[in-house]
Amino acid sequence: xxxxxxxxIIKIFLEVFGKPPRKALPLGDDVSxxxxxxxxxxxxxxxxxxxxxxxxxxxxxxxxxxxxMVMSVSDFAAKSVxxxxxxxxxxxxxxxxxxxxxxxxxxxxxxxERYGFKIVGGDTNEALNLTISTVVFGVSKREDIVLxxxxxxxxxxxxxxxxxxxSSGLKILLEGLKAPPNLKKKxxxxxxxxxxxxxxxxxxxxxxxxxAIDSSDGLAWSLYELSKASGVGFILxxxxxxxxxxxxxxxxxLDPFNLAFYGGEEYELVVTLNPEKFxxxxxxxxxxxxxxxxxxxxxKIVYVEKNVERKVEAKGWEHFT
Amino acid sequence: xxxxxxxxIIKIFLEVFGKPPRKALPLGDDVSxxxxxxxxxxxxxxxxxxxxxxxxxxxxxxxxxxxxMVMSVSDFAAKSVxxxxxxxxxxxxxxxxxxxxxxxxxxxxxxxERYGFKIVGGDTNEALNLTISTVVFGVSKREDIVLxxxxxxxxxxxxxxxxxxxSSGLKILLEGLKAPPNLKKKxxxxxxxxxxxxxxxxxxxxxxxxxAIDSSDGLAWSLYELSKASGVGFILxxxxxxxxxxxxxxxxxLDPFNLAFYGGEEYELVVTLNPEKFxxxxxxxxxxxxxxxxxxxxxKIVYVEKNVERKVEAKGWEHFT
Numbered sequence: 001x002x003x004x005x006x007x008x009i010i011k012i013f014l015e016v017f018g019k020p021p022r023k024a025l026p027l028g029d030d031v032s033x034x035x036x037x038x039x040x041x042x043x044x045x046x047x048x049x050x051x052x053x054x055x056x057x058x059x060x061x062x063x064x065x066x067x068x069m070v071m072s073v074s075d076f077a078a079k080s081v082x083x084x085x086x087x088x089x090x091x092x093x094x095x096x097x098x099x100x101x102x103x104x105x106x107x108x109x110x111x112x113e114r115y116g117f118k119i120v121g122g123d124t125n126e127a128l129n130l131t132i133s134t135v136v137f138g139v140s141k142r143e144d145i146v147l148x149x150x151x152x153x154x155x156x157x158x159x160x161x162x163x164x165x166x167s168s169g170l171k172i173l174l175e176g177l178k179a180p181p182n183l184k185k186k187x188x189x190x191x192x193x194x195x196x197x198x199x200x201x202x203x204x205x206x207x208x209x210x211x212a213i214d215s216s217d218g219l220a221w222s223l224y225e226l227s228k229a230s231g232v233g234f235i236l237x238x239x240x241x242x243x244x245x246x247x248x249x250x251x252x253x254l255d256p257f258n259l260a261f262y263g264g265e266e267y268e269l270v271v272t273l274n275p276e277k278f279x280x281x282x283x284x285x286x287x288x289x290x291x292x293x294x295x296x297x298x299x300k301i302v303y304v305e306k307n308v309e310r311k312v313e314a315k316g317w318e319h320f321t
Numbered sequence: 322x323x324x325x326x327x328x329x330i331i332k333i334f335l336e337v338f339g340k341p342p343r344k345a346l347p348l349g350d351d352v353s354x355x356x357x358x359x360x361x362x363x364x365x366x367x368x369x370x371x372x373x374x375x376x377x378x379x380x381x382x383x384x385x386x387x388x389x390m391v392m393s394v395s396d397f398a399a400k401s402v403x404x405x406x407x408x409x410x411x412x413x414x415x416x417x418x419x420x421x422x423x424x425x426x427x428x429x430x431x432x433x434e435r436y437g438f439k440i441v442g443g444d445t446n447e448a449l450n451l452t453i454s455t456v457v458f459g460v461s462k463r464e465d466i467v468l469x470x471x472x473x474x475x476x477x478x479x480x481x482x483x484x485x486x487x488s489s490g491l492k493i494l495l496e497g498l499k500a501p502p503n504l505k506k507k508x509x510x511x512x513x514x515x516x517x518x519x520x521x522x523x524x525x526x527x528x529x530x531x532x533a534i535d536s537s538d539g540l541a542w543s544l545y546e547l548s549k550a551s552g553v554g555f556i557l558x559x560x561x562x563x564x565x566x567x568x569x570x571x572x573x574x575l576d577p578f579n580l581a582f583y584g585g586e587e588y589e590l591v592v593t594l595n596p597e598k599f600x601x602x603x604x605x606x607x608x609x610x611x612x613x614x615x616x617x618x619x620x621k622i623v624y625v626e627k628n629v630e631r632k633v634e635a636k637g638w639e640h641f642t
Contacts (some may be wrong), residue, residue, distance in 0.1 A: 009413065009445045016426035017440045024386055024441055025407075032442025034406040037357060046367075046410040046456050048446040065434060085345075085355040089367040089410065089454045092330065105337035119338045120345055121353025124330045133410045134403040135367050135456050137355060170467040195352055 001040045002214065027230070030075040030213060038211075039046040041145060043081045043138045046120050047135030049140045056173045056191055061100045063293050065107025068132035070196045072265040076136055077201025078214040080146045084120045086112055087135040115198050118185040141237065144203050145241045150211040151272035155295040157234050160197045160269040162286060163219050164245025164256065166190045167263025177252050186244045200288055201269060207285050208277025219239030219263040221316025222270040223301050230272070233300040236312065249307035257303070262315050322425040324551060326561050333390045336487045348548070350469050351534060353398040364402045365461045368393040372451040375586075376474030377494045377512060384513045386428025389453035392438045392537065395588040397457055398522025399535040400465045407433055407440045408456040425453065436519050467525050469550035470591035471532040478555050481518045481590040481609060484540050485566025485577065487511045488584025498573050507565045515588050522590060529598025536589045541582040542637025543591040544622050551593070554621040555632065556613030578624070583636050593596055 014027055025033030025041065030313045033041040049055070049068035055192065059067070069086065086110055092101065112119050117136075169191035170183060171177040178185060197214075204212055211230050215222045224233055239258040241249075247258040272295050293303075301312040335348055346354030346362065355363040370376070370389035380388070391406065397404045409429055413422065424631050433440050438457075490512035491500040492503060500508060518535075525533055536543045544555055562581040563572075568578040595615050599607065614624075622633040 006447075012422050013409070013411075013426045013443065013445070015429055016423055025440065030404075032408055034441060036357075036460060041458075042363065042406075042458060044406075044408055044442065044456065044458060046408045046442070046444050046454060048410045048412060048444045048454070050412060050448050052449070053447055085353075085363075085365075087353055087365055087367045087456070088334070089369045089456075090330070090334075091371055091412070091450070091452055093447075093572060098333065101333050102359070103338055105334045109338055119356060121348065121365065122331075122334065123366070123369045123454075124334070124366050126326055126327075127412075127452055128372055128373070129412070129452075131369075131412055131448060131450075131452055133363065133367065133369070133444075133454045135408070135410075136367060137458075139363075139518075154456050187515065248425065251325060269521045285349055298605045 004215040006257045021225045025145065026147065026149070026224045031079050031081065034137070037290045039137050040278065041142050043056050043076070043140055043145070045072050045075050045170055047075065047134050049132040049134070054093045056170060057089060057129070058173060059192055061173060062107040064130065065104040066111045067133065067194055069108050069111035070136050070194050070267060071263065072134040072136040073111070073175035073198055074196035074214040074216060076138060077196050077198040078146070078269055080201050080204040081138045082115050082202055083115055084138045085117050086120055086137065087164070088122035089133035089135070090122065090124040091131030092124060093128060093130055094126050096130070103294045104124065115196065118180055129151060135274070144205060146209055146212045148211055148213050148226055151226055151230035151232050151295050152210060153295050154290050155210050155272040156273065156275050156291050157236065157293040158271050158273055158277060158289040158291045159219070159240050162242035162290065163263060163266055163268065164259035165242045166227045166266045168245045168248040170265065179251060183247060185242060187248060195264065196267050197269050200258060203285055204271065207281040207289065208274035210274055211269045212269055215270050216264065217267050218262055218264040218316035219270065220314065223312065226272065227299060227301060228233050233296045233298045234293050235296050236303040239303065240290050240294040257310070261312055264316060340431045346466065347468065347470070352400050352402065354466070356462070361460050362463050364397070364400070364461055364466070366393045366396050366457045368396065370457050375489060376451070379494060380513050382424035382541060383428040384452065386425040386453065387432045388515055389589060390429050390457050392491060393455040393457040393518055394432070395517035395535040397459060398517050398519040399533045399590055401465060401525040402459045402461045403523060404436055404438050404457045405459045407458065408453035409443035410456070410488035411443065411445040412450060412452030413445060414449060414451055415447050416553050417451070430501055436517065451491050453543055462554070465526060467530055467533045468514050469532055469534050469547055469625060470552035472547055472616050473531060473598065474553060474618045476531050476593040476617050477596050477612050477618060478557065478614040479592050479594055479610040479612045480561050481521055482560050483611065484536070484584060484587055484589065485561035485580035486563045487587045489566045489569040490579050491586065500569055500572060504565060504568060508569060515586065517588050518590050524606055525592065528602040528605040528610065528617050529591045529595035531595055533592040535550065535592055536587050537585065539583055539585040539637035540591065542635065544633065545635045547591065547593065550606050550622060552620065554617045555614050556617050557624045559613040561611050561613050561625065582633055585637060
């Protein structure tokens with residue numbers, strides 16, 4: 001039996017579980033929805049942090065708790081839904097001491113406070129891997145929720161930040177690549193203490209966003225998800241690479257294009273924007289987005305520089321392979 | 322560092338997470354609550370099934386999925402809250418094949434259908450243990466939710482079924498005890514395909530229930546939880562032992578008292594009842610409860626037979642020890 005990829009497993013479950021109930025959010029988007037009696041949507045998300053795939057060397061238990069919560073909050077940010085409360089399901093290796101358990105709890109708490117909500121419950125069990133399932137809940141009007149589908153030809157493609165620091169940091173931690181101490185610190189910080197773009201996410205409708213996703217599986221992969229859900233393609237004219245990642249690429253003879261597009265574990269927002277609405281949005285919000293291309297009908301994703309097309313491949317951060 | 326028990330870990334988290342927001346349900350009850358704008362409560366539960374502790378030998382992957390969902394539904398039953406939708410977080414060992422993944426999904430789906438709701442989302446990751454986190458959601462009026470606290474001296478103590486079949490079945494599977502084929506089948510069935518008492522649970526207020534819990538951690542332990550939360554004690558005059566467990570006890574020279582009180586993984590409801598309200602409840606509901614004793618002020622739990630007191634100990638099903 002061949003090994004199954006994470007996305008293939010999700011596909012099996014989508015088939016087995018069947019169609020979602022009437023009026024809820026589409027299955028396979030970043031959060032799940034359930035229609036309440038008053039017509040609003042209960043928004044739910046479970047995200048599973050497993051030490052083996054999500055806890056790089058050197059990450060503290062506090063940071064593990066923090067990151068586990070950020071993973072879920074980031075999806076709420078991309079859907080423009082305010083998290084209101086959370087639960088935590090913990091699988092703990094049996095000899096994990098009291099101090100480490102407390103550290104995980106503090107990381108979870110600190111992250112929830114940072115994003116304005118409280119943890120109200122959970123469950124715990126013994127497991128070989130440290131496993132932290134964060135369950136985030138919120139309520140939203142249906143029309144305020146941003147989906148992966150909705151991008152239209154003529155829209156702009158934009159991101160909420162520059163990429164490549166996390167993938168550089170992971171290359172230092174996992175592949176032993178080098179960087180001078182100061183640079184190294186800057187590249188490792190987002191690996192250990194990622195931030196979710198929640199305040200920006202809650203303003204997505206104000207800037208004319210037509211579709212959105214977070215970039216946790218990598219920028220290229222996120223673009224492919226938007227492309228698939230919206231039935232469109234993207235022509236990009238800018239590589240949103242962070243200055244520090246550019247320096248790291250030069251030092252290690254890496255292609256900045258790869259660092260920016262094929263990383264992962266970065267919690268930026270990847271969106272499409274209605275150009276008229278975006279032009280009218282407050283400057284304070286507009287300046288938080290970097291426009292990197294435009295939406296086209298043809299379902300291809302390419303980067304164009306000096307009239308030369310370079311295909312952005314459907315590669316991303318895939319835990320299972 | 323000494324190994325931490327499950328309940329000790331929960332205590333650490335309750336301390337670290339701090340007080341719940343105003344008006345929600347008490348922390349440490351079986352489900353968590355978040356007050357919605359309209360004054361109703363969003364009820365949430367995450368329960369974590371881990372193969373190592375929750376999947377006895379011979380359990381199929383279908384049954385694992387089924388049981389994982391029943392574990393959460395049973396808590397909703399004990400709180401008298403209707404489950405409305407669910408998410409699933411899966412940690413899957415890397416070489417688990419497509420058929421087994423599908424079986425788990427079918428078990429989850431079948432259980433959710435059995436209890437009247439649909440699964441609308443989830444997450445998956447690689448893990449050493451098969452881990453199935455079920456997240457169940459519902460909405461309820463605050464006053465319709467039954468808590469662990471609320472039992473008063475003079476109330477009756479009752480259960481929704483007879484105990485000991487599951488603990489007998491687990492003794493067959495884990496300790497090699499024997500039973501003739503027909504009996505064995507009856508003892509193993511509730512181990513592999515446990516049922517949640519949901520329809521009965523949704524009627525708890527109608528029979529005058531003052532506090533409730535499910536018996537998944539064992540009857541004795543559940544009584545202690547009610548005792549602690551309500552600040553009362555119980556004097557029991559009946560051992561609610563199943564006929565099949567009685568036979569199994571005789572064959573294997575076991576004490577039926579231990580089989581009934583110190584088992585676990587049984588999903589019956591353990592409740593206290595206001596005697597006047599219970600007397601006035603419809604007979605069809607009343608007959609589904611077995612009265613096993615009464616609530617007293619003194620915080621002790623004892624079984625009395627022919628004027629001899631036998632202490633019910635605070636022992637239960639504890640995964641971590």
